[in-house]
Amino acid sequence: MSTAARGGQSALPTYANARDRNDSVSSRSDENTGDEAMDERTVAQQLQQLVIDPLEIFSVDGSRLVADDAGTESPTPMRGDASNTAARESEPRAINTASDATWDFLANAAQMFEQPAELSEIARADVDRGFDMQGYWWGGRAMQRRMYMEYRRTAYPQYQGVSHDVRSVLEQARAVDPTGKFYRFRYAATGDRFRCKITHFQLRDLVWATSSYDVFYWHADGVQSWNPWQRRRQCVVARREMPESFRLSALCVDGGTVFAGDYNGRYFVKSLWVDNGASASGQLGDISDVGDIVNHVSPACIRDRVSVAMNSGRVDVFDVHRATVIERSPFAWAVNCTAEGADGALACVVGDSTQGLLVDPRQGYRKVAQLQGHSDYAFACALSPDGRLVATGSQDMSVRVYDVRWPREAAAVVCGNIGAMRVVRFSTCGRFLLAAEAADYVHVYETPTFECAQQVEFMGEVAGATFSPDANCMFVGISDAVHADTLAEFTRISDPAHSDTQGFTRISA
Numbered sequence: 360m361s362t363a364a365r366g367g368q369s370a371l372p373t374y375a376n377a378r379d380r381n382d383s384v385s386s387r388s389d390e391n392t393g394d395e396a397m398d399e400r401t402v403a404q405q406l407q408q409l410v411i412d413p414l415e416i417f418s419v420d421g422s423r424l425v426a427d428d429a430g431t432e433s434p435t436p437m438r439g440d441a442s443n444t445a446a447r448e449s450e451p452r453a454i455n456t457a458s459d460a461t462w463d464f465l466a467n468a469a470q471m472f473e474q475p476a477e478l479s480e481i482a483r484a485d486v487d488r489g490f491d492m493q494g495y496w497w498g499g500r501a502m503q504r505r506m507y508m509e510y511r512r513t514a515y516p517q518y519q520g521v522s523h524d525v526r527s528v529l530e531q532a533r534a535v536d537p538t539g540k541f542y543r544f545r546y547a548a549t550g551d552r553f554r555c556k557i558t559h560f561q562l563r564d565l566v567w568a569t570s571s572y573d574v575f576y577w578h579a580d581g582v583q584s585w586n587p588w589q590r591r592r593q594c595v596v597a598r599r600e601m602p603e604s605f606r607l608s609a610l611c612v613d614g615g616t617v618f619a620g621d622y623n624g625r626y627f628v629k630s631l632w633v634d635n636g637a638s639a640s641g642q643l644g645d646i647s648d649v650g651d652i653v654n655h656v657s658p659a660c661i662r663d664r665v666s667v668a669m670n671s672g673r674v675d676v677f678d679v680h681r682a683t684v685i686e687r688s689p690f691a692w693a694v695n696c697t698a699e700g701a702d703g704a705l706a707c708v709v710g711d712s713t714q715g716l717l718v719d720p721r722q723g724y725r726k727v728a729q730l731q732g733h734s735d736y737a738f739a740c741a742l743s744p745d746g747r748l749v750a751t752g753s754q755d756m757s758v759r760v761y762d763v764r765w766p767r768e769a770a771a772v773v774c775g776n777i778g779a780m781r782v783v784r785f786s787t788c789g790r791f792l793l794a795a796e797a798a799d800y801v802h803v804y805e806t807p808t809f810e811c812a813q814q815v816e817f818m819g820e821v822a823g824a825t826f827s828p829d830a831n832c833m834f835v836g837i838s839d840a841v842h843a844d845t846l847a848e849f850t851r852i853s854d855p856a857h858s859d860t861q862g863f864t865r866i867s868a
Contacts, residue, residue: 476843480590481547492547493817493843508799508816515777515798520754521713523734528755532774539813541791541803542833542849546587553585553592554578554844555822555836558622559608561695561738561754562654563781563795566823566836566846567612574834575612576823576846582610582617587834587848601627602640611656611665616679618665620653626667628679639682643667643675654710654738655696659720660703666720668694674708674724688724690716695738700746705763707749709737715751717766728766732759739783741792748806750792752780758794760809771809776800782823786830793833795824801835815849818842 476494478485489498497504517525555565555576567575574585575595582596596617598605602625609620615632624644630636644651652670659666659676664685667675670693676686693711699720700706705727709715715730715737730751739752748770750760758780759769775796782795785806792804798820803813819839826833830851837845 476549479548479550481549483543483545486544492544492847493819493837493845494547494549495818495843508818511799511818512777517756517778518754520711520736521734523755525756528734528757529774532757532772533809535773535804535809536811537802537814539803539805539811541805541813541852542815543852545848545850546590547845547847548585548587548590548592549843549845551844552578553836553846555838555846556607557820557822557838558606559652560797560820561779561781562608563797563821564655564696564739564823565610566825566834567610568825568827568832568834569612569615571827571829571832574846574848575610575617576836577607577610577619582612582619585846587846595631596627596629596638600629600638605640609653609656609668611658613658613665614662616663618656618677618679620656620667622652624651624653624669624671626653626677628682641682643669643677643684644671654694657697657699659699660701666697666699666706668697668708668710670694672710676720686723688718695736696740698740698742698749700742701744702746705742705746707740707742707751709740709751709753711736713737713753715740717749717763728763730759730761730766730769732769732772733757735779738779738781741783741785743785743806744787744789748785750783750785750794752783752794754779756780756796758783758792760792773802773804773809773812775802776814781821782825784825786826787828788830791826791830793824793826795821795835797821803833817845817847819845 477496478490478494481490481492481494486492489496491497556579557563557565565577569575572586572588574587576583576585581594581598581600583592584595585592601619605625605627606622607619608622611618615630617629617631619627620643625640625642627638627640629638643653653667654670655668657666663678663680665677665679667677669675672690672693674688674690674694674697675684677683678685690708690710694708695710698707703720706718706720706724707715708718708724713733713735715733716726717728717730718724719727730749733751733753733755735754737751737753741750742748747763748760749763750758752758756778757772757774760771762770773794775794777799778797780794781797782793784793785791786793790806792806792809794802794804799817801815801821801824803815805811815835817835817837819837819842822836822838824833824835832851833849835847837847
């Protein structure tokens with residue numbers, strides 16, 4: 360992405376109020392769009408000419424983290440190492456057979472769409488008029504949008520903790536119908552106030568919902584609460600309340616309590632049910648350790664307890680009421696995520712290993728079964744409400760779903776479009792599985808067949824995605840230094856199998 364695109368002024372018009380915006384949209388529909396959009400046949404031909412290997416790989420060892428101008432850390436390949444020049448020249452590279460005209464178009468498209476959004480609040484009616492869910496105007500430019508998203512998919516770097524062939528993973532995945540319609544977009548808010556701050560590119564579960572109107576996310580100013588129905592935002596945990604230099608890496612909001620972990624193995628916990636609620640902070644380990652990152656926090660089945668996944672290779676069970684660790688279970692590798700079943704009899708643990716574990720939390724996380732099949736490290740896992748299915752999301756671009764009664768082999772394998780699967784969640788009704796990729800795509804699969812899915816497309820890094828506790832709403836947070844930072848709300852369609860007033864078509868089983 361060019362520097363000019365990051366820092367340049369928007370070429371798109373802005374509006375003082377909704378009436379100006381609507382008048383502009385109405386006038387656009389009557390204009391000749393020839394100056395605004397390329398001939399669709401020409402764009403289609405250029406899209407066919409664009410042949411880039413989308414599987415160009417950068418290993419974790421061959422990359423470094425840098426902070427962008429907004430403070431978000433992102434991995435950047437180390438390309439300037441002279442000692443690796445000869446080796447790189449001998450390695451397979453992405454092949455570009457596109458014409459110069461095609462790449463000229465891509466450069467212009469990138470500069471056109473890597474701009475501030477026109478709208479700061481987007482409703483369903485705006486989408487019907489030609490805006491997308493992030494406030495960008497796409498009317499008459501469907502082919503350009505398609506080509507730009509293809510460009511993003513091919514340009515997005517893949518990172519591997521364990522070297523593997525991504526094509527072999529894709530070959531294992533089942534064919535999925537991506538035209539499902541289970542949740543309908545309702546409302547989104549954009550701008551810096553709604554930026555879900557990502558501090559580590561592999562840790563993304565930073566959006567939580569305790570109801571259909573209470574959504575929590577991590578922001579540069581602290582933990583924020585967002586009510587999409589009242590369109591109101593407020594800070595519930597200010598940065599000044601946290602320990603000095605507290606650098607949040609994991610967040611959990613459940614049962615009226617906020618629990619946050621940081622890069623040095625520290626925690627912060629606060630009650631939200633009372634004004635000026637009591638808070639506590641401290642060290643999870645014996646000493647402060649820069650390498651002891653809190654990778655993930657998830658609610659335990661026992662009230663007032665959370666399971667904390669530690670990068671040092673252990674799971675801590677933390678009592679938020681007493682602010683103390685009550686149990687500590689070691690593992691042979693860094694633990695990236697844990698998920699506990701509703702009855703507390705079974706839990707899933709994944710980390711820096713291609714194999715996950717099913718364990719019994721009641722017996723000190725005793726190993727029950729081993730989950731095999733992934734080709735790279737896993738960073739997400741979830742158990743279905745009935746405890747029958749467990750899903751794991753990995754950097755190999757796949758989500759594997761296992762039946763806990765026969766966990767030797769995955770019952771279903773589904774793959775994403777652009778990169779690692781960073782968040783997986785089952786809805787409380789058990790009918791849907793949400794899987795969020797590192798950027799641009801969130802998928803909602805229909806269980807138990809996983810043959811139909813709804814694909815939600817954004818532009819930007821996905822900071823988190825979650826269902827409301829009643830499964831009637833879905834929320835997605837997008838954080839990106841170039842495109843619009845977005846918090847989006849979707850509401851469940853009562854009968855996805857039939858068309859409705861919004862124009863969704865009937866979906867065959």
